[in-house]
Amino acid sequence: MRDQSQFGELTGTGDSTDATRLVLDAIRLRGCRSRTEIVERTGLSRSTVAQRLGELFSYGVVDEDGHAPSTGGRRPRHLRFRAEAGRILTADLGASSIDVALADLGANILEHRAEPADIATGPEAILGRVEILFDQLTESAGQTDGAVWGIGIGIPGPVEFNTGKPVAPPIMPGWDGYPIRERFETRFNAPVWVDNDVNLMAMGEWRHGLAAGHSNVVFVKIGTGIGAGLISDGVLHRGAQGAAGDIGHVQVSDDRGVICRCGNVGCLEAVAGGAALATAGLLLAKGGESPRLSSMLDRDGSLSAISVAEAAAHGDSASLELITGAGRMVGRTLATVVNFFNPSLVVIGGGVAGAGDSLLAAIREAVYRRSLPLATRQLHIAPSALGGAAGVTGAAAVVADELFGADELPATFARHVSKSKLPILEGTP
């Protein structure tokens, strides 16, 4: 007979592990700053809260600072999550970019670097480069290996979250089933989580951006491709195969001439994605229909979707027509999504979205015209607050949630308490 749960070795019984997590979450995520607030928030008894706090103090993830306003009697002190107790490394791999960041345990970004890269060069080249960038980040921050508590990686395709493996990602040749987790766990001796990049952007915007406080959120990324990340009742919705949010390949056109990189015709992404806008812009420039795009092409040697958005922002009518047409198509698809999912916030992010207001205006107009009054009554549609940092921020938030979640908590503390009784790092920013 087992008198102890599977977590019993580290923290006594399973009861206390669960209580420890509840107390930590109350401080880490819910903003509780006193014992009384934790008791009210969690429903745990005062004596249990005191016990668990003692444990969290000894692990170095919670401390007390300053003094809360006195309510008579002994002056209570402020409880505080020690985000500086550890570090998280994150990478956000896009179709044409690598973003890496060093974050603290509160998913605050301490250092962020971005560089162009082609995801289609395959996992060896891309992940090898990420490893070098991770080394640079930890070296420049003066951290030791032991300071990295976890690693989070986002990729532009579906991921089986439990194994950390890409699942038939359409724009990532050579990545299907690649053991990303194992590679980084071996290299950096830290637990690794891998997720879809747009899921992570949604998570970043939810924890540290303008989606904070919303329980039902759709994050739409408009970059080379188009995808969405969903928060359902305060939880990231990944779907049955980790494929949720794939709005880029919804068929929006019967025009058989519009062939998508996925092989189908008429996909939203093939009509309104960044690659489609760049191609259409090039035609306008070469056809002489847009003098501004022609001169941009002469100057830069190439055109991107962002060039088209910039031309539209400067009043180029042909470019404006392209951008608003794309926005209308995105908006029509989002109207269905809004009716179906009933979010309180739609966040529009990604490189193309960031290039001007005309796209957002066209999306808004189409959504409000075609969604139900009740679904849009309190709906906000807004541009991403975090911009290019949404993915790396969300990756850090996912890693922190996993590190301090019910299943991983004992392992997380065991790993760090065994290295030193108090894993407190100096040199906190």
Add this chain to the structure above:
Amino acid sequence: MRDQSQFGELTGTGDSTDATRLVLDAIRLRGCRSRTEIVERTGLSRSTVAQRLGELFSYGVVDEDGHAPSTGGRRPRHLRFRAEAGRILTADLGASSIDVALADLGANILEHRAEPADIATGPEAILGRVEILFDQLTESAGQTDGAVWGIGIGIPGPVEFNTGKPVAPPIMPGWDGYPIRERFETRFNAPVWVDNDVNLMAMGEWRHGLAAGHSNVVFVKIGTGIGAGLISDGVLHRGAQGAAGDIGHVQVSDDRGVICRCGNVGCLEAVAGGAALATAGLLLAKGGESPRLSSMLDRDGSLSAISVAEAAAHGDSASLELITGAGRMVGRTLATVVNFFNPSLVVIGGGVAGAGDSLLAAIREAVYRRSLPLATRQLHIAPSALGGAAGVTGAAAVVADELFGADELPATFARHVSKSKLPILEGTP
């Protein structure tokens, strides 16, 4: 300073309330039948499990029966949720029907009655009738008032779940903001929960139908109107305004002649819903394009969508064309939903869907043709297993979950333990 949580009065500390719920859920929902299984499932210590079981025995909601296979030593006995300890009354109000049922605490339907009714006659007439039917159900079952632990009511429109009030329901004149909960709480002296009817059907199919074991499910109701209910990662997704799942008013046609009862043009429901099919069938019958529908009209004096489906099932080509056209439109919208939400199961229910296979076949074809390979790789599309009982079953499951959920648990036991130490009912079926 508070040394006890808000639940402290009843069950000691909040810790123990939470533990009590975990133990009860392990038996009620997870199929645990021994103390060892509960310890493994919950991570609670053996002594905590023993304590909480003692409490649940005394409340009469758990008992032991028979003997589990011996594993050496003392023979363990089977733990069992005593679903017969109480009753739940449920009503599923459709656009043109009332379903009522008496269920046990395990959401097993003991008695189910259905009758036609027009929701547009307003809350006084409809809810007055539901009260009479509830009285008949409890009287015929020989139950006292005290035996009803909770009431669940579904309505064909959006609901603010926290208050139990309809929110601007488009097909329910006079119902906006009506205090359904208060009315039934006063009349039956039991807690009441109100939800959208399709949400409840999804819940019913998930707990007691073919969606059991799936974590991400879309239930589509095709009746007079069209709507969907969503299970996201094992939780009913209601959305920000309780309006999630409204796929009936997605615009699928630019034909300005197709005016929906919601006032917009080209809605899916106005093209493919039951009312639209009945109208189109009537035109076929009167225009002589369908001899079978003409003779059905002569015989019955009217035609419904189910008449059209039956004619199609008997090989009437004009009716078949109507049904497959409707299925294609539903399937096109569901393809977007499948890409966006990535369910592992789509359940098709509602009166029209139950009338034949041709609609389902057309829906399947459109979804599989237009959704992404990854999203459909393991996707099942199947007809409802519960049929007309899906709503009343789901309502009972929602009530049971609320009664035995963290917030309500102490009140639930206080209510019934105060009436009699052991609320054990005789006459269990």
